[in-house]
Amino acid sequence: MKKFLKWVTGVMVFLTFVVTTFYWFEGEKEVRILCSMFKPGQSTEHVIRTLDTGHHLDYMQENNRISVDSPKTLGSSRCTIEFSEGGEVISSRYSQSLSLNKIAAWIGVFGFLGMGIFQFLLALGYPYGKLAWGGFYEKLPVSLRIGSGIAILIYGYGIIVLLESAQIIQVMNNPELAEYSVWIFAALFALSTIGNLQSNSELEKRIMTPIGILFCYVCIVVGMAG
Incomplete structure (x- = not known):
């Protein structure tokens, strides 16, 4: 209860x-x-x-x-x-005097960058696996290392999407794609938060759950402004 x-x-x-x-x-x-x-x-x-x-x-x-x-x-x-x-x-x-969506976008950018570095370390075989992928392994097997490699690309795309949606940079030159993408990221982080709550690792629950919530909120803020 x-x-x-x-x-x-x-x-x-x-x-x-x-x-x-x-x-x-x-x-x-x-x-x-x-x-x-x-x-x-x-x-x-x-x-x-x-x-x-x-x-x-x-x-x-x-x-x-x-x-x-x-x-x-x-x-x-x-x-x-x-x-x-x-x-x-x-x-x-x-x-x-205060642009909420730009502040949220920069928070997301630095957060995504940090998570991209974390996934890069996991892909290299560093023993931080208790913080990711359900917390089953300290050192990820090859299949999950590949997953971490894909996650790096996803976070990289997320950085572009946030900056594009907040009109900080223009790379994609496709506002509709950026807008749809930022809401997709919001949904993905909402789902990942639920997954983190079900993790076998207390570390993943305590650390990655609030990070997932923050990322979800950041994407919602940027999406609303768009």
């Missing part, structure tokens, strides 16, 4: 993070999209009516300026609208 409650608590915490992330991106998107709608010459009244249609933002009018942000993003997404003395829009500028 205690183990079940611990598992349920973990799932609820994970889902809370996912839902919070969803509203973060909804707030960010709303500020960005509304900001792009304000053009020079529009009246203050028109701008305020438009802002009042928002669900995830706050705004403050001060002299000839309106500042818009979203509490969902902790104020990291902001739109600044400047007005003339006659109350007409001069300019609107969107700024972002």
Whole structure:
């Protein structure tokens, strides 16, 4: 019973993070999209009516300026609208002080790089097998070493996918493939987390389970932003 409650608590915490992330991106998107709608010459009244249609933002009018942000993003997404003395829009500028998807992507990149190095050591025959592949062997047999070699390629592709999806680099030049791939990685890490929980090795359970959860969450964050 205690183990079940611990598992349920973990799932609820994970889902809370996912839902919070969803509203973060909804707030960010709303500020960005509304900001792009304000053009020079529009009246203050028109701008305020438009802002009042928002669900995830706050705004403050001060002299000839309106500042818009979203509490969902902790104020990291902001739109600044400047007005003339006659109350007409001069300019609107969107700024972002914190890019959640890029931070998540870089966390994933360094994490994938670390796991790629780990799999490389396993493929070479280093005795770290209790942390992988169910924890049956300290030193992997040839078949699992080949599996570790394939895993290196998968992690390498994952690095490209994260960077591409977060618009940090452009290598694949195929946004749809990158978007689908990042969600596939999220599903794979969710499944691997379940597998880690069933491992015969306590080391794999304690170390690889939270790593799998982190990687799954990172991919979800990058996927949501996309």
